[in-house]
Amino acid sequence: MDAAAAKLIGAGIATFGMGLAALGVGIIFGLFLSGALRNPAAANAQRPNLLFGFAVTEALGIFSFLVALILLFVV
Amino acid sequence: MTDPAERRASEDLDARIAAAKARHAPQARQVAASALARGTRYAAEIAVATVVGFGLGWFLDRQLGTGPWLAILFLMLGVAAGFRNLLRAVEQETRAVEAEGRAELAAASGPERKAKGGPAGSPGAE
Amino acid sequence: MASPLEQFAIRRYADLSVGGVDASFTNAALFMLVALAALTLFMWLGTRNAGLVPNRWQAALDTLHEFVAGMIDENIGPRGKAYLPFIFSLFMFILACNIIGLFPFSYTVTSHLAVTAALAGFIFIMTIVIGFWRHGLHFFSLFVPPQTPVVLLPLIILIELISFLSRPVTLAVRLFANMTAGHILLKVFAGFVISLGLAGGGLVALGILPLAMNVALFALELLVAVVQAYVFALLTCVYLNDSINLEH
Numbered sequence: 001m002d003a004a005a006a007k008l009i010g011a012g013i014a015t016f017g018m019g020l021a022a023l024g025v026g027i028i029f030g031l032f033l034s035g036a037l038r039n040p041a042a043a044n045a046q047r048p049n050l051l052f053g054f055a056v057t058e059a060l061g062i063f064s065f066l067v068a069l070i071l072l073f074v075v
Numbered sequence: 076m077t078d079p080a081e082r083r084a085s086e087d088l089d090a091r092i093a094a095a096k097a098r099h100a101p102q103a104r105q106v107a108a109s110a111l112a113r114g115t116r117y118a119a120e121i122a123v124a125t126v127v128g129f130g131l132g133w134f135l136d137r138q139l140g141t142g143p144w145l146a147i148l149f150l151m152l153g154v155a156a157g158f159r160n161l162l163r164a165v166e167q168e169t170r171a172v173e174a175e176g177r178a179e180l181a182a183a184s185g186p187e188r189k190a191k192g193g194p195a196g197s198p199g200a201e
Numbered sequence: 202m203a204s205p206l207e208q209f210a211i212r213r214y215a216d217l218s219v220g221g222v223d224a225s226f227t228n229a230a231l232f233m234l235v236a237l238a239a240l241t242l243f244m245w246l247g248t249r250n251a252g253l254v255p256n257r258w259q260a261a262l263d264t265l266h267e268f269v270a271g272m273i274d275e276n277i278g279p280r281g282k283a284y285l286p287f288i289f290s291l292f293m294f295i296l297a298c299n300i301i302g303l304f305p306f307s308y309t310v311t312s313h314l315a316v317t318a319a320l321a322g323f324i325f326i327m328t329i330v331i332g333f334w335r336h337g338l339h340f341f342s343l344f345v346p347p348q349t350p351v352v353l354l355p356l357i358i359l360i361e362l363i364s365f366l367s368r369p370v371t372l373a374v375r376l377f378a379n380m381t382a383g384h385i386l387l388k389v390f391a392g393f394v395i396s397l398g399l400a401g402g403g404l405v406a407l408g409i410l411p412l413a414m415n416v417a418l419f420a421l422e423l424l425v426a427v428v429q430a431y432v433f434a435l436l437t438c439v440y441l442n443d444s445i446n447l448e449h
Contacts, residue, residue, distance in 0.1 A: 050110040055114040056158075057118075066126070
């Protein structure tokens with residue numbers, strides 16, 4: 001296979017990680033909302049946990065975006 | 076143009092208003108929106124710290140000729156630096172939540188204590 | 202059809218070379234001057250008939266000034282008052298550049314990494330200089346958080362160093378990425394409108410969908426323009442705070 005083509009395909013595959021991170025973010029916010037609906041008074045106290053979970057998931061998504069960018073422009 | 080320091084005098088009233096507002100806890104959507112806004116920032120910081128760490132290690136590698144090892148080490152350190160920032164922010168947030176909880180308790184039990192002549196509004200006295 | 206990246210192209214209007222360095226007058230320079238002119242006009246209108254009872258321009262200017270003053274008071278404290286002119290100018294300049302970039306046929310200065318990196322690099326060097334000026338060599342204690350076990354000290358210092366070095370990068374990349382991504386998105390959806398309009402037949406009616414999307418995106422971009430100027434100024438305050446009020 002042509003190296004340039006392989007690079008593009010690799011970058012495309014790397015973006016799978018972003019989609020999976022999107023799933024993770026959806027799960028985090030979905031579970032937070034379902035918990036908050038059951039006990040609205042406790043929702044505010046879960047702010048730090050929500051921040052932590054979301055930031056870590058989002059960071060992993062950004063990592064795969066970075067890998068795609070590196071494959072496209074650096075390698 | 077009001078000087079911020081001059082406005083401090085009215086902050087006592089503001090604090091009481093804030094405590095009254097805190098009794099109506101923020102909606103779940105507001106909590107989620109603030110987590111989204113702040114979380115994006117910390118997520119970007121993790122990624123940037125990783126890249127900066129890798130760049131630093133790569134530069135040192137090129138200067139010292141130590142193979143890929145320093146780059147790998149500094150990449151890990153970069154990840155650690157990003158997560159450290161995030162954990163610090165989470166700790167700060169936890170403290171803020173705890174302080175809010177105490178303020179709420181003090182606001183709820185404040186008027187009765189004042190009527191008894193006890194120490195007014197000292198949190199954590201009970 | 203034009204590429205969505207074409208809007209970021211730099212065009213030379215007048216060639217100029219200062220000591221071998223290319224300093225031509227480009228559209229970026231032009232739109233920085235436009236932002237400067239707009240800000241000057243705004244300031245002039247706001248302070249022209251300054252009175253106890255503010256007129257509309259003065260009220261607008263007062264609101265922005267109090268907003269920045271409050272931000273500095275909250276993040277730096279009383280010692281930050283000396284930096285109010287700098288942070289106010291920074292906030293207003295970025296805000297003006299972001300908003301002028303949203304006008305059709307204009308050019309977004311802040312969508313270039315060179316511009317944002319120059320601003321962030323200047324702030325980075327400024328925090329270092331202020332830190333050494335105020336605290337001398339004690340400024341290095343920024344890299345040593347309190348209550349660190351001695352065993353972990355080398356590791357922690359390296360981690361803090363990387364974290365410190367990544368500050369200007371985050372500052373520059375955030376503004377650049379937000380503005381660039383938003384403007385590319387606007388142009389991509391505008392391209393959909395045109396290609397659907399040229400397709401003919403029933404597809405022309407479908408063109409209303411990307412048009413509606415563009416209107417919504419434009420509102421979002423207006424929000425992003427203001428929020429990113431705010432975030433840039435806020436992070437400058439946070440970084441200055443570390444140099445001014447060294448805690449441990």
